[in-house]
Amino acid sequence: MEVTDAAVVAQVLAGDREAFRLLVERHSRSIFRVAYRMTGDQHDAEEIVQETFLRAYRSLERFELRSNFGTWLYRIAVNRTLDFLSARKSQMHTNRFQIADNPDPEEGQVQLATSSPGPDRLLLSAELKKRLAQALALLTPAERVAFTMRHMEGQSIEEIGRVLNLKASAAKNSVFRAVQKLRQQLEPFASLGPQRVPRSGAGV
Amino acid sequence: MNHLNEEQIVLHYYGDAEKEEEIRAHLAQCQACQAEFERVRLLLGQIEPIDVPEPPTFFEEKTWLHLRDRLPEKRLGFRQWLMSPKRWALAAGAVLLLAAAFAAGRFWPRPSQNTRLVADPQRVVLVAVGDHLERSQMLLVEIMNADPNSRETLDFTGEQQQARDLLDANHLYRLSAQHVDDPQVARVLDDLGRVLAEIANGPTELSPGDLKEIRARIQSQELLFKIRVVGSEVDSKVHRQQAAAGNTRI
Numbered sequence: 112m113e114v115t116d117a118a119v120v121a122q123v124l125a126g127d128r129e130a131f132r133l134l135v136e137r138h139s140r141s142i143f144r145v146a147y148r149m150t151g152d153q154h155d156a157e158e159i160v161q162e163t164f165l166r167a168y169r170s171l172e173r174f175e176l177r178s179n180f181g182t183w184l185y186r187i188a189v190n191r192t193l194d195f196l197s198a199r200k201s202q203m204h205t206n207r208f209q210i211a212d213n214p215d216p217e218e219g220q221v222q223l224a225t226s227s228p229g230p231d232r233l234l235l236s237a238e239l240k241k242r243l244a245q246a247l248a249l250l251t252p253a254e255r256v257a258f259t260m261r262h263m264e265g266q267s268i269e270e271i272g273r274v275l276n277l278k279a280s281a282a283k284n285s286v287f288r289a290v291q292k293l294r295q296q297l298e299p300f301a302s303l304g305p306q307r308v309p310r311s312g313a314g315v
Numbered sequence: 316m317n318h319l320n321e322e323q324i325v326l327h328y329y330g331d332a333e334k335e336e337e338i339r340a341h342l343a344q345c346q347a348c349q350a351e352f353e354r355v356r357l358l359l360g361q362i363e364p365i366d367v368p369e370p371p372t373f374f375e376e377k378t379w380l381h382l383r384d385r386l387p388e389k390r391l392g393f394r395q396w397l398m399s400p401k402r403w404a405l406a407a408g409a410v411l412l413l414a415a416a417f418a419a420g421r422f423w424p425r426p427s428q429n430t431r432l433v434a435d436p437q438r439v440v441l442v443a444v445g446d447h448l449e450r451s452q453m454l455l456v457e458i459m460n461a462d463p464n465s466r467e468t469l470d471f472t473g474e475q476q477q478a479r480d481l482l483d484a485n486h487l488y489r490l491s492a493q494h495v496d497d498p499q500v501a502r503v504l505d506d507l508g509r510v511l512a513e514i515a516n517g518p519t520e521l522s523p524g525d526l527k528e529i530r531a532r533i534q535s536q537e538l539l540f541k542i543r544v545v546g547s548e549v550d551s552k553v554h555r556q557q558a559a560a561g562n563t564r565i
Contacts, residue, residue: 126389129496135382136375143374147367157370160378168386239361261329263364268331283331290325290359298358 116180124171135164138181142188149192149259151244159195163188189256189274196252238300246296250289257282258289319348324355373537380499380544415440415491438556441549444488444500448546451481451507455533455542458514461526468520478514485511503545506536 116137122130139160146156146163166187167174174183247255253275260266260274272282319327319341326332327342342349371377454477461469489504510532518525533539 124389128386128388129498131386132379132383132498135379139375139378140370143370144367148365151365153368153370157374157378161381164378164382165385171389240363243362243365261331262359262362283326284322286329286331287322287325290355291321293362294355294358297362298354 117176120171120174120176120180123168131164131168134167134180134184138184139164141181142184145185145188145264146192148263149189149256150196151247155195155199159188159191162191162195166191186274189260193252193256193275196255200252239297242297242300243293246293249296250292253277254285254289254292257285258293261286262290318345319351321351324348324352327352328355328359373541376541380548383499384548415443415487438553440488440491441553441556443484444492445546445549445553447481447484447488448503448507448542448549450477451485451511452539452542452546454478454481454514455510455539458526459530459533459539468522469526470519471514471517471521472519475515475517475519478511482508482511482515500545500549503538503541506538507542510536510538 114133116134119130119133123134142160142163143156146159147153150156150159163184167184170187174180247258250258257271257275260271261268266274268279268282268286271277271286272279275282275285277285319338323332323338327335327338332338342352454474458474485504485508489501489508492498492501492504510529513529513532517529521529
């Protein structure tokens with residue numbers, strides 16, 4: 112019978128540091144996936160995996176043995192990613208992304224959306240994927256994490272709020288702001304069918 | 316009724332909007348909002364989860380190797396300390412440790428008779444394991460560097476003899492590592508033992524095909540990488556223990 116995560120945690124807390132290896136072996140891949148989706152970079156994701164386990168080990172006394180270790184670890188991973196993205200954002204030069212008519216991703220250039228994209232700019236989803244990475248980089252760390260959790264991992268607003276320490280309304284707002292910015296960046300390259308119909312007087 | 320705002324439309328896509336019923340009713344009758352919702356739906360529908368690449372080979376092992384030395388010891392209460400199964404394993408392991416230290420003496424060059432010996436058995440084993448890993452590494456590197464495109468058979472007698480010598484020592488060191496609760500070293504020695512056994516029990520003359528098979532085995536297990544990592548960890552431990560022991564000489 113497989114030893115439960117809680118039993119392994121108890122063993123580590125009893126002084127068996129080597130037992131922590133089992134938890135690393137069980138959970139590092141899933142944490143890697145989460146971190147990669149949020150950072151888009153393999154080396155960053157590997158670093159976050161390390162930091163997540165280190166933080167988890169140090170906080171192990173606070174883990175409730177009746178809780179799910181995977182969920183607890185996931186929350187730590189998201190928070191480490193958030194810290195990581197915030198640190199990276201502050202390190203980035205303010206003109207890291209330049210606005211250009213003919214953007215060159217190698218040069219960190221992106222193209223801003225206009226209100227009336229021509230048909231020549233409606234590209235297929237392969238182009239959209241390329242643009243998505245650039246557009247995600249323009250989100251704030253909290254928006255990026257909230258969007259990834261809601262859109263790509265199907266986490267609930269409550270869970271996003273819990274992880275980001277936000278009220279439900281603020282968590283919703285983070286998801287919305289992320290989508291709003293992504294729309295601005297990606298709609299010119301997406302295939303969306305009919306042109307936008309002018310509307311006025313919004314709000315039910 | 317006013318049109319829906321962008322936030323309502325986006326949150327409705329995820330099923331997270333307030334007043335979902337009213338939004339649904341509005342969409343059913345308002346073409347402009349329906350078109351806007353459709354644009355959001357189409358765009359978000361095209362944003363698929365990012366493809367995650369496979370992490371590097373032996374990702375879990377590498378993560379653990381990097382992490383291990385950064386983990387502080389957890390402080391134990393006396394009762395936890397007494398009840399810890401690790402303490403009992405250590406007691407049993409001490410017996411094997413002495414046996415391994417004795418064996419290490421056989422494989423390790425003796426110092427001059429004039430040197431005063433004050434030996435810590437664990438340090439003796441560590442030094443011997445470090446030496447064992449280095450010699451194994453040299454043998455494997457030699458095999459990896461043999462010409463794989465040679466059409467002639469290779470005389471493997473010398474390598475086989477080396478592998479047999481290393482295999483005997485490997486067995487003892489692996490048992491010792493298991494009993495002092497060092498699974499990382501034990502696992503690498505286990506992998507190494509299998510490859511050494513293959514070399515020791517294989518034919519004395521290797522065809523290019525045989526050579527390729529052995530090389531593939533070494534490569535597929537990343538054995539050389541693991542030996543280097545564990546070897547350098549063992550070296551660090553030896554240095555730490557030497558520093559702690561001050562002027563005591565092996």
